[in-house]
Amino acid sequence: MPELPEVEIARRNLVRWFDGRRLERAESDPSRIFRGAERARFSRLQGRLVSLVRRGKYLLFAFEEDRGLLAHLGMTGKFVRRQEGEEVPYSRARFHLDDGRVIHFADARMFGRMEPVAASGLRDLEVVRDLGRDPLADGLTAGQLQQAVGDSRQDLKVALMDQGRVAGLGNIHAAEALFRARLHPTRKPASLGPEDWKHLVQAIRESIDFGLEEQEGEEPVYLEEGRTENPFLVYGRGGGPCSRCGSTVESFLQAGRTTHACPKCQPRGRTGK
Ligand SMILES: [Zn+2]
Structure with missing residues (x-):
């Protein structure tokens, strides 16, 4: 998508x-x-x-x-x-x-x-x-990300997908950014420390850059069309091995959407569920 x-x-x-x-x-x-x-x-x-x-x-x-x-x-x-x-x-x-x-x-x-x-x-x-800051068009610092998302009481991944907070992230790149930042999708934004926000903003940038490189070309092909191998680190890998540590990637529903995360690389944290 x-x-x-x-x-x-x-x-x-x-x-x-x-x-x-x-x-x-x-x-x-x-x-x-x-x-x-x-x-x-x-x-x-x-x-x-x-x-x-x-x-x-x-x-x-x-x-x-x-x-x-x-x-x-x-x-x-x-x-x-x-x-x-x-x-x-x-x-x-x-x-x-x-x-x-x-x-x-x-x-x-x-x-x-x-x-x-x-x-x-x-x-x-x-x-x-009503759109929030666009990480690519507007730039996004750790402080700006914390300001946009930090007061949300929703799960971190759900808050990242809220277009009024950060514009452009969906189910794929929110999951990918959280995996790169080693943060569990069910963490609450209030539980993140300054280092977490730094890692997360960097991870968002990396995930977007990866997506841009992946999709560059004349004819867009979306993963759901089944004609392409899954290029993502964690998205769509539920039940399979984690690309980093080999643990089994978990999948669960979050706000009606399937979420993928590695339970070992992305610890739920003290305020997680
Ligand atoms: Zn892992």
């Missing part, structure tokens, strides 16, 4: 694909990715891409003449580039460029989201305004 690194790779691909090109025609099929938004406005997008900003897992497209688009990849959404006339499975919306190429937004499960709005209003959208 796309998280900060995958969305950032999508942004970089899109910037490259739009570079020097004009969007001649935008069109879409009726689907739930538009939610309550006005789908007809999508077809009014045109011209040059002025800027493409990522905030957490959101992409903010600004085209000429104040035409804008908010996009979220959801669970299975991806942007792919093809020649005009080529078919793309699950294509829901398309940008036709002046070089004979088409950028498709393909989304099998349709948890993705498209919302055409005025470009000047993108940052004022509630979902964007």
Whole structure:
């Protein structure tokens, strides 16, 4: 499932694909990715891409003449580039460029989201305004992380996935960062010491950097699609050996999501469950 690194790779691909090109025609099929938004406005997008900003897992497209688009990849959404006339499975919306190429937004499960709005209003959208600090776009220090997450009474991993606290981390990279920092996902934020926050912020950065390297390329492939080997240290390794110590990785549910952790490398700590 796309998280900060995958969305950032999508942004970089899109910037490259739009570079020097004009969007001649935008069109879409009726689907739930538009939610309550006005789908007809999508077809009014045109011209040059002025800027493409990522905030957490959101992409903010600004085209000429104040035409804008908010996009979220959801669970299975991806942007792919093809020649005009080529078919793309699950294509829901398309940008036709002046070089004979088409950028498709393909989304099998349709948890993705498209919302055409005025470009000047993108940052004022509630979902964007409510986002916490973005570790890559804004930078994140140990102190800033502690300030954002430290007062949460939820489990540490659940708090890290709260987009209003830190923007961009999901189930994969929260689990990976905690493994790298040797912190158990059920630790309470209040139980962390200054060294823990330092390790955790470093681990978040490493996990994001790893994700960026892993996903670099034209065609995004998500782990859930089953065509790729699991590249992660702990995520998705429940029941198997820990990549560091060989102990059996545990898996359990946390706020409805499956969490993976090594009981030896990530001790539950005195305030853990
Ligand atoms: Zn281990």
